[in-house]
Amino acid sequence: MPYVPTPKPVVDRMLELADVDETDVLYDLGSGDGRIVIRAARTHGARGVGIEIDPDLVKKARKNAKEAGVADLVEFRQGDLFEADISEATVVTLYLLPSVNQKLRPILFEQLSPGTPVVSHDFDMGRWAPDRTVDLEGDTVYRWTIPEEIPEDLDE
Incomplete structure (x- = not known):
């Protein structure tokens, strides 16, 4: 999958x-360049973990976290x-x-x-309907909540 960074206003709305x-x-x-994890730490004090397959982006994210002063809160x-x-x-x-979201579900x-x-930028989870959907001038943010019991039509 190509790396496309999430715009900062979308990151803020997701958080x-x-x-x-x-x-x-x-x-x-x-996690790409780490912007969501870093923003969560900087603006909300949250701890964060980014999982990224591209080693160059992982290096960049670690550098960004250090520059943002949150390297102690994120990895x-x-x-x-x-x-x-x-x-x-x-x-x-x-x-x-x-397709990745649905495989991850x-x-x-x-x-x-x-x-x-669980919050997603732009892409849904197929048959798992979101609790909330927010449109942001061309971007969409979806929010789901992990249920107590997985509905039968979603457990494949």
Whole structure:
């Protein structure tokens, strides 16, 4: 998947929709240059973990975190988001293609606690209807909440 950074106003809206605060551990899957994780740490005091497959982007994200003064709150791991342990997350953010989101959905249901917000920039989760959808001048932000019980039509 090509790397396309999320615009800053969209990042802020994603964090707002997820109600991020200093008690959160935000995981950004496909974290790119680290902007969502870094912004969550800088503006909300949250801890964060970025998972990114591209080693050059991981290096860039680590450099950006250091420059932003939040290297003590965030970490960036190079790896495959389908193999990552995300069970510590209290918030998950995504900017991935719909096919990737849908492939990731069972992992989210398996690893995340009920009540965990999942927020995506521009792309939905197929049959899993969002709790909220916000349009931002050409960008869309979706928010879901991990349910207590996975609906049968979503557990494949």
